[in-house]
Amino acid sequence: MRKLVIVAVLALLGTGAAAPVRAGSTRPDVDAVRGWNGLALDAVRTTRATDADAARLYAMLNVAVYDAVNGVAGSRPARAHALVPGPGPRDADPQAAAVTAAHAVLVHLDPARTTDYDARRDADLAALRGGPAVARGAAWGRHVGAGVIAARTGDGSTPVESQPAGTGPGVFRAAWSGTQYRAVRPFAVADAGRYVPGPPPALTGVPYAAAFAEVAVLGSAALPDPELLATYQFWSLPAGSSQPPGEWLRIGLDVAGARHLPLADQARLTALLTMALADTTVATVTTKYTYRHWRPTTAIREADTDGNPVTTADPLWSARAGSVGGTPEYVSGHSSYSAAGAATLAGFFCADAIPFSHATDSAPGGTPRDYAGFAAAATEAGRSRVYGGQHFEFSNQAGLALGRGVAGEVLATRLLVRSGPTHVGACPR
Template sequence: MKELISLTMVGVAEATLPPAAAASRKIQPVLTWNELALDTTRTKRLGAFAAARLYAMVNVAMYDAVNGIQVARNRSKRDFALVPPDGAPHQANRRAAAVAAAHAVLSSLYPDMADLYNSQLAEDLAGLNRRPARVETGRQWGEKVGQQVVDLRANDGSSPSETQPGDTAPGAFRADWGSAQYRNMEPFGINDPSVYLSDGPPALDSAAYADDFNEVKTLGNAAIPDQEKDEIFNFWSAGGGSARPPGEWIKIAIAVAPRKPSTKTSLSRTVRLFALLGMALGDSAATSAQSKFTYHFWRPATAVRNADTDGNPATEQDPNWTQRNGSIGGSPEHTSGQSTFAGASSTILASFYDNDNVAFSFTGDNAIAGARTFDSFSEAAAEAGRARIFAEIHFEFSNQAGQKAGRGVAREILDTRLLKTRRGH
C-alpha cells in the first residue's frame, strides 16, 4: 500500500505499554473479530486470495486503531520521539477502538452481513462499562481508522476480476483463471512482490520434472488407499466454504495467542502479532498470483493425463488417472498458494515468539478432519505443503518455491514493519 494509514504502513515503531498496564488488558477483541472474519470467508465462499486480503485489512485496522491511541498517550506524557497519527485521541478505550475498526472493515465490505457485525459490536461495547466517554471516543476513532483502511484499499488492484485464458500447449494450464488481477494487488507490508517471483518450474523434459511428476502421480493417486495421506489431505483441504488456506494460520494464531505469556493478556502485543500475520498473508497472495500468472503451469492431473506431450521419456501417460483431491485445481499450478501462506505465517509466528518449537493443536475446517497437533510452526508449514502433493494438485517444486517466497515475504515485513520500541525509544 503506497498511501499511509496511521503507523502501520510506514514501518514506524510500535508503542508499547508498561508491563503492569499491559497485563490488565484482555485480548478477546482480536480473537473475536478474527473469528468473525473467518466466518465471513466461509459464508461468502471467498477464494484464498480474497480471504488473505480480508484478514490483512481487519488486522491492520485493529493494529492502527490500538497503536494510534497508545502513541498519542505516550506523546501526551512528553514522549516527543513519537508522532501520533492525525486525530488519534490519548484518552480513549483501546479495546473499543479495536472492535470498532474491525467492525468498520467487515461491515463496509459485506453490508449484507451487517446485522451480525452490529450485534457483536454492541455486545463488545456494552462489556466496556468503565468510563463510557472513553469507550465512545475509542469507538469513534476505531471506526475512522477502519474506514480509512477500506478507502485506501478500494483501488488496490484486487478488483475488478481479470481472467487469464487457458492454453492447450504442453505444460500450460488449460482452464481460464478468473483471479489473475491479484498479481497486481498493492502490497500491505513488502515493497515489491515481484522480488519473490519464483524462478519457475523445471523444464518438462528435465529429470527434476520427471522426479516430482512421478512422486505426485504415486502419492496423489486416489486408487491407492492410504489413511495417513487421506487424513493430512482432508485436514488442509480448505476448499470453498472454508476459512481457506490463509485462514488456517489465523486459526493457529488464535489457538496459540491465549496460551503464550507475551500475548495472553496484552492487547498491544496481540494486535501486533495479528497485523504482522495479516500483512504476510495478504502479500503472499500477491506473490503467489504473480508466479501463477507468469508461468501458467499445468496441474498434475493434466500433466499425468497428457504426459505423452511433455517430451520426457521418464514420464508415462495415464488418461484415466484420478487424483485424491477430486478436482484439478482452479488456478495455474506454480507456485502453491497454500505453501506460500505456510512459509510466511510460520516465519512470522516463530519470529514473534522467538521460538519455532511451540506446540499447538487446532481443528481443520473439513468436518471429517478433526484436530491435529504439531510440535512447531515449521512442522505445520511442512505438512500443509505436502498435503498439496497428497491431494495431487501441486508438484513438490511448487511447494518448495512457495515456501521460500513466503519466508522471504515474512522476513521483509519483520525487518521493516511494526518495529518494537520501549515507549518510543
C-alpha cells in the same frame, strides 16, 4: 429495561451478561481481537470467499485494529503505524477503538451482515461500561476504520480478471479468475514481484521426471492410503472454509490466547501475520499467471507429449483429491500461505518450536493434530498437496520459499518501535 436488552443481546452473541475482567484488574475485557477475527472468519466461510479475497479481508480488519490500538495515547512502546497514523485522543479506551475499527471494516466488506455486526459492536461497547474514555476510543476506532477502507480503495483487487485457458504441453488448460491480484498494491512489502521464483523445471529434464514419478504414486486415487488422504483433506480448505490464510490466523490467535498476550501485542501479531499472508497472495498469483504450469492430472495423462523419455502417460490417472485443480500448478498457494504464516509466527514469538494442537475447517471428523512447531505444520500442509495429486514437489518447495521471503521482509520492516533497537537478533520488537 435498557439493561435487560443489553443482557439479552450479549447472551445471544454468546458473550455473557458482562465482559470478563483480567486477573489483577478491575477493567472489563471484550477480547476484541479474537472476537472480531472470529466474525471475519465466519464471513469468509459464509460468503465462500476465495483465498485471495479472504487474505485481503483479514489484513484490512487486523490493520485497522492495530492502528486503532497503536494510536491511542498510553500504548507503549510507541510503534510505527500500518496505514493510519496517530496519535489518537488522549485517555481513550483501546478496546473500544479496536471494536469500532473492526466493525467499520467488516460492515464495508460484508454489508449483508451489517445487522449482526452492529449488534456485536453495541454489545461490546456496552460491556465496557461506557464513559468518556470509551466514547473517545470508539470515535477514534471509527476514524481508523474509515482510513483503512480509504487506503485500500482502488488497490487493484477489483474488478475481477481472468486468464484464458491454455493449450499444449506444460500449459494449464482451464480459464481461471482472480488474476487481478497479481497487480494488487501490497500491504507491507515494497515489491511483491521480487518474491516470484524462477520457472519450474523443464519438462524434458530429470528433476521434472522425478517430481512426476513421485506425485504419480503418492497422489494417485487408484492407490488407497487412508493417512495420505486424511492429510490432504486436513489441509484442503476449499470454498466455504476459512481458506489457508484463515487457518494460519486461527493458529496465531490460539497461540496468542494460550500465552495471554495483552491487547497491543495481539493486535500487532495479527496485523503482521495477515499483512504477510495478503502480500503472499500477490506473489503467488503473479507466479501462477506468469508460468501457467499444468497440473499433475494433465501432465500424467498427456506425458507422451512432454518430450521426456522417462515419463509415461496414463490416460486414466486421477488425483487422490478427486479434481484437477482450479488454478495453474506453479506455485502451490497452500505452501506459500503456510510458509508465510509459520515464519511470521516464529519471528514474532522468537521461536519456532512452540507446540500446538489444531483442527482445520476441513479436518476429517473435526479431529485436531498436534505439531511440534509452526514449521512442522507448514511442511505438512505443503506435502499434503502432493498427497492429493494437486502439485509437484518443486511447486511445494518454491511456494514455501516464496512465503518465507515475504514474511521475512514484513518482520524486518513493519510495525517496529519508533526508537531504540528494533530487533533482538532476527526477532522484531
